[in-house]
Amino acid sequence: MIVLLFGPPGCGKGTQSPRIQQWLDIPLIATGDMLRQEIRSRTHLGRGIESVLSSGGYVGDSQMNRLLLRRSHQTDCVNGFLIDGYPRTVPQAIFLDRLLEKRGFAAPIVIHLQVAEDTLLMRLSGRRQCVECKRVHNIYTNPPQREGFCDCGVPLEERNDDRPEVVRARLQLYTEQTSPVLDYYRGENCFTLDGHRHQDEVFGEIQGIIESRMVRVRHQAPQAVRAALG
Ligand SMILES: [Zn+2]
Numbered sequence: 204m205i206v207l208l209f210g211p212p213g214c215g216k217g218t219q220s221p222r223i224q225q226w227l228d229i230p231l232i233a234t235g236d237m238l239r240q241e242i243r244s245r246t247h248l249g250r251g252i253e254s255v256l257s258s259g260g261y262v263g264d265s266q267m268n269r270l271l272l273r274r275s276h277q278t279d280c281v282n283g284f285l286i287d288g289y290p291r292t293v294p295q296a297i298f299l300d301r302l303l304e305k306r307g308f309a310a311p312i313v314i315h316l317q318v319a320e321d322t323l324l325m326r327l328s329g330r331r332q333c334v335e336c337k338r339v340h341n342i343y344t345n346p347p348q349r350e351g352f353c354d355c356g357v358p359l360e361e362r363n364d365d366r367p368e369v370v371r372a373r374l375q376l377y378t379e380q381t382s383p384v385l386d387y388y389r390g391e392n393c394f395t396l397d398g399h400r401h402q403d404e405v406f407g408e409i410q411g412i413i414e415s416r417m418v419r420v421r422h423q424a425p426q427a428v429r430a431a432l433g
Pocket residue numbers: 333334335336337338353354355356357
């Protein structure tokens with residue numbers, strides 16, 4: 204089972220992805236977190252990525268494909284995985300299709316969370332992430348128990364790419380770059396959901412979609428895929 208989670212920054216992907224991951228018992232490949240990890244480690248790749256991200260841009264296809272390839276080869280990915288933040292371009296989507304086909308996976312289920320821009324701006328400008336446990340708080344909608352600190356005790360930081368001017372650039376780039384990717388996937392495996400609702404309601408709809416596709420895949424897929432689905 205391969206699930207791709209789409210939606211602009213602030214749409215609720217960070218809330219839904221751990222829930223989907225736990226429910227399906229598949230790993231989450233969050234390319235944004237992987238990129239930030241490279242930056243923190245001050246690797247050669249990380250320094251190049253930092254200058255692109257701080258100006259609101261996106262990392263190139265070949266770097267993203269390499270990152271995805273490397274991660275998806277790890278043993279925990281054998282029964283599938285959930286991806287957040289990839290593919291961001293049509294060439295990346297084509298790369299992923301070939302990779303999945305080679306490994307005998309069925310076509311990915313594409314979940315697109317749609318949220319209005321003014322809502323996104325409010326959600327994002329209040330966002331504070333913990334560098335230790337990665338938990339994302341929001342000073343308006345999901346405040347920590349103690350102001351300025353994560354519930355695990357570590358001081359919270361505003362991510363450089365959550366500053367308002369960078370957010371606007373990210374939203375604009377997101378729309379420009381992701382629209383062609385969603386067009387690429389548009390069809391029976393692509394679902395657009397209203398992301399303004401409560402997270403439980405959104406998660407319930409995601410579960411319903413995935414369950415209905417699982418049944419179809421079990422009936423149609425070759426033996427190897429049915430075995431992998433369990
Ligand atoms: Zn924390």
